[in-house]
Amino acid sequence: MRGEALKGHLDLLLLAAVRARPAHGYAIIENLRLRSGGSLDLPEGTVYPVLHRLERAGFLRSRWSEASGRRRRTYEVTEEGLSELRARERDWREFSRAVEGVLVEAT
């Protein structure tokens, strides 16, 4: 897939991924990659700053933990994050329908 495809939909993806499965950053990336059959393969340098921003915005909450000697920062979606996610889902549906409409359009 073209790299630029996800532009503008990254918040949606990360919020949805964490809603489905609270996890730490590295695992979120793994989950997205596996769930999408490899097509959503996000660089850490893309994901971590967005997770920080979403937490600052109050949409995610994180706590540090330790697993097999390595520290992890595990995220979950807040109440506010849930309504934000629902709003973004509506946006996605609207956008997606609009694109589909143009793609199937015959003369």
Add this chain to the structure above:
Amino acid sequence: MRGEALKGHLDLLLLAAVRARPAHGYAIIENLRLRSGGSLDLPEGTVYPVLHRLERAGFLRSRWSEASGRRRRTYEVTEEGLSELRARERDWREFSRAVEGVLVEAT
């Protein structure tokens, strides 16, 4: 809809719109706006530079004409543009499926 939603999908949209209906820039914008029920409302400053780039890349061909005293630059999709469009459509489907997969994902 959020403004940033279309990032990375603008080439797809414009190529598809012109394939469906060869038209001049202003009309392409109108068509997209009407077809999408208003949600795809692209500024001219967004669309015109992309049309120029797509023409430079060989994906669109344009010719000048005149209608009711105003000059128009009408675009159509080239052969090369058609295969580019088909590739972009595949990318879109893949991306769209991946997003849907994450959205419906339960724990």
Add this chain to the structure above:
DNA sequence: TCATATACCTAGTGAAACTATGTATCAAGA
């Protein structure tokens, strides 16, 4: 005559995601 719609254009800006790089731990294998 004055605003609005039509129709084109581009320079500069801002935001978004990426590249590159760094730190640290652990397991496996040479």
Add this chain to the structure above:
DNA sequence: TCTTGATACATAGTTTCACTAGGTATATGA
């Protein structure tokens, strides 16, 4: 033992993309 790769975090700087803001010009209706 030493190195490589996977796990796990972080951020500074760059690039890319769409947008804002400004410009030109013609036609139409109030």
